[in-house]
Amino acid sequence: xxASVLQIRGLTVALPPGSDRAHAVHNVxxxxxxxxxxxxxxxxxxxxxxxxxxxxxxxxRALRPLGGAVKLDDEEILQASEVRLQQLRGSRMSMIFQEPxxxxxxxxxxxxxxxxxxxxxxxLSTAERRAQTLGILERVQISDAQRVYDAYPHQLSGGQRQxxxxxxxxxxxxxxxxxxxxxxxxxxxxxxxxxxxxRELQRERDTGVLFVTHDFGVVSEIADRVxxxxxxxxxxxxxxxxxxxxxxxxxxxxxxxxxxxxxxxxAPRDPNAPILLQTDNLTKVYGGQHLFRKQPxxxxxxxxxxxxxxxxxxxIxxxxxxxxxTVARCIARLVEPTxxxxxxxxxxxxxxxxxxxRPHRRRIQMVFQDPYRSLNPRRNIxxxxxxxxxNFGLNRADxxxxxxxxxxxxxxxRTALARYPAQFSGGQRQxxCxxxxxxxxxxxxxxxxxxxxxxxxxxxxxxxxLDDIRKRLGLTMLFITHDLRVAAQVCDxxxxxxxxxxxxxxxxxxxxxxxxxxYTRALIDAAPGRHANFGALRRxxxxxxxxxxxxxxxxxxx
Amino acid sequence: MTIEVDRPQSIxxxxxxxxxxxEVWARVLRHPSVAIGASIxxxxxxxxxxxxxxxxxxxxxxxxxxxxxxxxxxxxITAPDGQQTTRTFLMGAxxxxxxVYSRVIYGSRVSLIVGxxxxxxxxxxxxxxxxxxxxxxxxxxVVMRVMDGLMAIPGILLAIGLxxxxxxxxATVVLAIAVPEIPRVVRLVRSLVLTIREEPYVEAAIAAxxxxxxxxxxxxxxxxxxxxxxxxxxxxxxAILIEAILSFxxxxxxxxxxxWGNIMAEGRQLFRVxxxxxxxxxxxxxxxxxxxxxxxxxxxxxxxxxxxxx
Numbered sequence: 001x002x003a004s005v006l007q008i009r010g011l012t013v014a015l016p017p018g019s020d021r022a023h024a025v026h027n028v029x030x031x032x033x034x035x036x037x038x039x040x041x042x043x044x045x046x047x048x049x050x051x052x053x054x055x056x057x058x059x060x061r062a063l064r065p066l067g068g069a070v071k072l073d074d075e076e077i078l079q080a081s082e083v084r085l086q087q088l089r090g091s092r093m094s095m096i097f098q099e100p101x102x103x104x105x106x107x108x109x110x111x112x113x114x115x116x117x118x119x120x121x122x123x124l125s126t127a128e129r130r131a132q133t134l135g136i137l138e139r140v141q142i143s144d145a146q147r148v149y150d151a152y153p154h155q156l157s158g159g160q161r162q163x164x165x166x167x168x169x170x171x172x173x174x175x176x177x178x179x180x181x182x183x184x185x186x187x188x189x190x191x192x193x194x195x196x197x198x199r200e201l202q203r204e205r206d207t208g209v210l211f212v213t214h215d216f217g218v219v220s221e222i223a224d225r226v227x228x229x230x231x232x233x234x235x236x237x238x239x240x241x242x243x244x245x246x247x248x249x250x251x252x253x254x255x256x257x258x259x260x261x262x263x264x265x266x267a268p269r270d271p272n273a274p275i276l277l278q279t280d281n282l283t284k285v286y287g288g289q290h291l292f293r294k295q296p297x298x299x300x301x302x303x304x305x306x307x308x309x310x311x312x313x314x315x316i317x318x319x320x321x322x323x324x325x326t327v328a329r330c331i332a333r334l335v336e337p338t339x340x341x342x343x344x345x346x347x348x349x350x351x352x353x354x355x356x357x358r359p360h361r362r363r364i365q366m367v368f369q370d371p372y373r374s375l376n377p378r379r380n381i382x383x384x385x386x387x388x389x390x391n392f393g394l395n396r397a398d399x400x401x402x403x404x405x406x407x408x409x410x411x412x413x414r415t416a417l418a419r420y421p422a423q424f425s426g427g428q429r430q431x432x433c434x435x436x437x438x439x440x441x442x443x444x445x446x447x448x449x450x451x452x453x454x455x456x457x458x459x460x461x462x463x464x465x466l467d468d469i470r471k472r473l474g475l476t477m478l479f480i481t482h483d484l485r486v487a488a489q490v491c492d493x494x495x496x497x498x499x500x501x502x503x504x505x506x507x508x509x510x511x512x513x514x515x516x517x518x519y520t521r522a523l524i525d526a527a528p529g530r531h532a533n534f535g536a537l538r539r540x541x542x543x544x545x546x547x548x549x550x551x552x553x554x555x556x557x558x
Numbered sequence: 559m560t561i562e563v564d565r566p567q568s569i570x571x572x573x574x575x576x577x578x579x580x581e582v583w584a585r586v587l588r589h590p591s592v593a594i595g596a597s598i599x600x601x602x603x604x605x606x607x608x609x610x611x612x613x614x615x616x617x618x619x620x621x622x623x624x625x626x627x628x629x630x631x632x633x634x635i636t637a638p639d640g641q642q643t644t645r646t647f648l649m650g651a652x653x654x655x656x657x658v659y660s661r662v663i664y665g666s667r668v669s670l671i672v673g674x675x676x677x678x679x680x681x682x683x684x685x686x687x688x689x690x691x692x693x694x695x696x697x698x699x700v701v702m703r704v705m706d707g708l709m710a711i712p713g714i715l716l717a718i719g720l721x722x723x724x725x726x727x728x729a730t731v732v733l734a735i736a737v738p739e740i741p742r743v744v745r746l747v748r749s750l751v752l753t754i755r756e757e758p759y760v761e762a763a764i765a766a767x768x769x770x771x772x773x774x775x776x777x778x779x780x781x782x783x784x785x786x787x788x789x790x791x792x793x794x795x796x797a798i799l800i801e802a803i804l805s806f807x808x809x810x811x812x813x814x815x816x817x818w819g820n821i822m823a824e825g826r827q828l829f830r831v832x833x834x835x836x837x838x839x840x841x842x843x844x845x846x847x848x849x850x851x852x853x854x855x856x857x858x859x860x861x862x863x864x865x866x867x868x
Binding site: 332334358361362364365366368369370373374375376377378379384387388391392433436440 | 757758759761762763764765766767768769776777780781
């Protein structure tokens with residue numbers, strides 16, 4: 001029986017009065033042993049981050065632990081003084097955060113920030129500290145440790161910054177590492193590297209790791225044991241294989257079965273359907289010559305040629321900065337393409353003036369990533385939904401009647417019309433945004449990372465809704481996503497983008513089964529949890545929502 | 559495209575909130591410095607409106623018999639028919655025998671009019687210019703250079719120039735104070751618009767074919783109002799101060815109109831002997847500016863979710 005480094009018993013943390021529930025976490029009990037990674041999984045608001053903050057003594061002032069015990073190596077830390085906590089943080093327990101850019105001090109070199117940890121907790125000399133800092137930098141696989149020592153955080157990539165955070169957290173060999181969504185802000189290929197780095201360092205140093213995440217793919221990659229939180233209660237804990245393969249709680253089953261499969265679905269489609277949208281050599285360059293300043297031109301999209309047939313879903317997949325959103329926004333004419341053509345049906349829309357473009361606006365509608373920003377907080381749902389149709393001549397009464405119908409179509413009560421966006425959850429808002437787009441009766445619906453900000457179970461609902469809409473209305477969609485799982489489930493054809501260029505383009509089944517491009521292969525290999533078969537739990541086909549799961553035509557490539 | 563609804567059961571879960579604006583205003587009014595600041599400002603407005611019935615006499619009436627009386631001195635006036643009345647100089651009398659109390663009370667009218675009109679003019683003009691500059695790229699370059707130029711002109715110099723051209727008067731003073739405030743408001747609005755224009759709901763409106771003027775009015779402007787109200791109160795406070803300074807320097811409101819600045823200017827020469835002619839209007843200026851600033855600070859805290867106290 002390995003020694004436990006962290007013991008949490010009956011931990012209860014109160015939320016401020018007037019919140020939607022009384023306790024952020026309620027009666028949570030679990031342990032983390034040395035050399036073990038325990039994943040704390042849950043959807044947003046489940047209390048997983050609060051638990052992590054309680055352990056580190058970093059709770060916001062409004063939240064108070066009401067009861068229970070948190071023991072680090074048999075030392076009670078709920079009652080520990082601030083001075084003692086400072087001694088413990090960094091030396092016995094340390095934390096890495098989701099966003100390394102904000103967790104690092106932007107005006108201090110990376111080397112100095114690690115050095116500070118050593119200077120605070122040890123009596124090493126300057127030279128010894130520098131040697132140790134360079135040592136740990138090399139240990140987290142930073143190839144050019146000398147240069148990075150003197151670099152500022154903004155000069156490094158996101159992955160390198162997270163490595164600096166890990167170096168800082170582990171330099172004193174703490175017994176416990178708390179990682180709060182440390183790879184969520186990273187691209188999938190970087191995420192894979194960081195996960196294996198954490199795993200490796202943790203094994204080497206016998207560190208106990210509490211890993212907070214919402215991503216079951218990550219869980220299956222890294223966890224020894226999994227604890228599932230729901231609305232502040234720990235509902236299930238067990239070995240990863242047990243929980244993922246044979247969850248006892250219905251909630252856990254729902255969560256796991258909501259994870260989209262990497263195996264592409266096979267959907268019948270008409271290869272001879274008329275072409276709805278065709279881009280040819282679409283290019284967008286940012287920067288360049290200005291009246292007062294010169295910027296080096298940035299080719300956000302370069303020579304992108306795509307074709308979408310009616311009733312088809314084209315996915316554009318890529319990591320951040322690949323230009324996938326730029327392409328979508330050029331097609332929606334929210335940004336001006338620098339070069340190339342966009343043919344919508346028989347109309348060339350890339351070069352139309354804004355005045356001439358207006359009649360074509362309604363034909364392409366967009367659903368955005370962040371449901372909290374896509375609705376004007378000061379306008380109620382009715383005003384949001386009737387704006388577009390009324391721009392195109394529908395009268396107010398008809399527009400409102402139709403808005404009500406569409407809301408029911410996306411399964412939101414008609415009474416929502418009189419309410420304001422703040423009264424809805426993220427998933428509901430995304431449904432409203434979809435209804436708003438549908439109110440324009442578009443020919444092409446662009447979903448720009450439309451499900452990326454949603455919890456996995458909500459994501460599943462919204463994906464099911466989009467699929468339903470597609471089937472019933474015969475809508476054509478352009479689906480922008482960074483998530484290969486989502487792409488596999490939604491798209492008929494996929495274009496993989498890297499640095500503004502399409503590196504691979506073809507049928508979804510072909511791309512997942514037999515990727516030709518190295519980058520595509522790297523992307524698919526990096527997808528977390530690609531060996532885990534989340535779909536095995538599925539009782540019904542997903543995301544089709546009806547009947548059986550389509551026969552799998554390919555194995556995932558790895 | 560037809561929509562038929564086959565799932566009457568709805569998954570909507572509603573939280574009990576009303577109109578977000580009403581929600582915000584309820585929170586704003588509970589904020590202590592908003593409550594205190596607003597009640598003092600309200601009291602001053604009432605004082606200004608009710609000046610004639612607050613035991614005042616004609617603030618311009620000169621009576622050499624009562625020159626330089628100390629605050630609180632009581633005088634018995636015997637009328638020719640032998641009837642006696644008593645008169646109390648609550649704040650004393652100035653070198654011309656005018657009642658300082660009446661002058662200060664009437665003076666609050668000018669201060670509040672200047673403060674409020676300057677705030678309204680500079681915020682509304684600044685809002686209009688800022689909206690255009692922030693949203694339309696080509697307007698931005700031109701307008702912001704003009705604003706930079708305006709900011710380089712010292713306010714007092716502008717006031718002297720305007721008074722020289724148009725003569726002293728309330729309108730000149732209001733204009734002289736409002737114009738230098740405009741660039742500051744424009745900069746604020748422009749920076750707000752630059753972030754709001756990138757919001758997806760604005761892009762959704764563009765995609766829905768909403769004309770640009772409507773986007774500005776419907777989507778952009780309402781979301782700048784919170785910071786604008788806060789900025790307006792600070793403009794108001796500084797306008798009250800600047801008006802007092804201009805009057806004190808003799809380039810503001812004509813000397814025959816009682817304003818706090820004028821009263822202080824006239825009391826300056828005998829300040830060491832009779833400090834009360836400067837003290838009382840000074841206290842009123844200080845209280846007014848403090849109250850308006852408290853109101854502004856409180857509004858800023860209450861309207862900005864980031865500074866919401868834990």
